[in-house]
Amino acid sequence: MATLKEKRTCGQRCEDFGRFVWNSDNGTLMGRTPEKWVYISLYYAAFYVVMTSLFSLAIWVLMYTLDPYAPDYQDRLLSPGVMVWPDKYGEEHVEITYNSSDKHSWTKMSSCLDTFLKPYKDDKQTECDNCTKGTYFFQKHFTTPNNTKKSCSFPRSLLGPCSGLHDSTFGYNCTMPCLIIKMNRIIGFLPSSNNKSQIHVNCTVLSGKENVKKIEYYPDKGIMDRSYFPYYGNLAQPHYLNPLVAVRVDLVGKQQAKLQCRVVADKISYQNFHEPYEGKVDFTLTNLGNH
Ligand SMILES: *[C@@H]1O[C@H](CO)[C@@H](O)[C@H](O)[C@H]1NC(C)=O
Ligand SMILES: *[C@@H]1O[C@H](CO)[C@@H](O)[C@H](O)[C@H]1NC(C)=O
Ligand SMILES: *[C@@H]1O[C@H](CO)[C@@H](O)[C@H](O)[C@H]1NC(C)=O
Ligand SMILES: *[C@@H]1O[C@H](CO)[C@@H](O)[C@H](O)[C@H]1NC(C)=O
Ligand SMILES: *[C@@H]1O[C@H](CO)[C@@H](O)[C@H](O)[C@H]1NC(C)=O
Ligand SMILES: *[C@@H]1O[C@H](CO)[C@@H](O)[C@H](O)[C@H]1NC(C)=O
Secondary structure, eight states, rough: HHHHHHOOOOHHHHHHHOOOHTTTTTEEEBOOOOHHHHHHHHHHHHHHHHHHHHHHHHHHEEEEEETTOOOOOOSSOOBBBBBEEEHHHOSHHHHEEETTHHHHHHHHHHHHHHHHHHGGGGGGGGOOOOOOTTSOOOSSSSTTTSSSOOOOOGGGGGGGGGGSSSSSTTTTTTTOOEEEEEOOOOOOOOOOOOOOOOOOEEEOOOOOGGEEEEEEESSSGGGGGGGSSSOOOOOTOOOOOOOOOEEEEOOTTTTTTEEEEEEOTTOOOOOOOOOBBBBBEEEEEEEEEEO
16 A cells, blocks of 8 residues: 555656566566567457457348348337428428518429429329229239339329419419328338228318318318328339328418318327327418418
């Protein structure tokens, strides 16, 4: 103990350190003879080679046993999330605000929708003759040459006046703006287990009822056809497009309302407190311009 507490000068410490680095008395470098250093280096080199090989082998076995067409893990997503476009959101809530009197404001909205709909261009999609409206499109086998499965086309013309084909403003230059509702994909998910009702989008006005004259849906009745389900994953269906529903809201009065759009089907839950976007999307729609 006494030696530990003993005060030493800086010079002595430096000398000690120097002796530690190279001790000429017994020929050690950092406490070991060069010969020992060679052995220890060889030992560690071999150790790391073995560890790396074991690790690589484990990864290889894991990759080899995984099915590339199935998701690696999918334990949490039991019910899909729902999103609304244009995605010009506010700070915390989804706030879709535009000014129909200001061209700069409404072109921002319409170009957002136009960009979103780019993949839905009619001539970009290959025709699939096996899609039967109203029934799930199950595909056991890979039928196309590249080991993929077919996807039903969703031409944007199905969105009628909200397709942007006839009205490039999507209604944002006036008081009937279009919104697009999309449900996220989940591999193998079937939204409904019975034939009693269609899978469809239903929007309700949460507040500002007096400011909404009517709500229109495209395709008709806001239906998401069954032939777009199930989704088999990006590798199996590289050309898959989510079915969409356009909602056209006729704003009157103060031109502000809070809406909730829900995808209705018996397998889609929407009351999960922790997942506010599960099965539904709430948003405020506001037109600042005068009409
Ligand atoms: C909407 O745009 C018009 C025309 O640019 C402008 O006069 C008006 O102040 C804008 N309204 C709001 C609330 O920003
Ligand atoms: C698609 O239809 C053709 C005949 O029209 C049939 O030969 C083929 O098996 C069908 N493919 C699938 C995946 O159902
Ligand atoms: C198959 O893949 C090749 C190269 O990726 C592509 O050029 C070809 O169009 C694909 N065929 C089909 C039917 O998708
Ligand atoms: C909005 O744009 C469409 C298509 O360009 C046009 O037919 C319509 O008259 C415009 N509405 C207003 C209020 O300017
Ligand atoms: C739903 O309808 C399709 C065809 O209309 C039929 O093949 C299927 O068995 C029906 N499913 C149920 C659960 O009734
Ligand atoms: C939409 O939901 C509301 C409230 O749940 C309901 O009253 C209405 O009938 C539904 N409309 C459609 C078309 O399903």
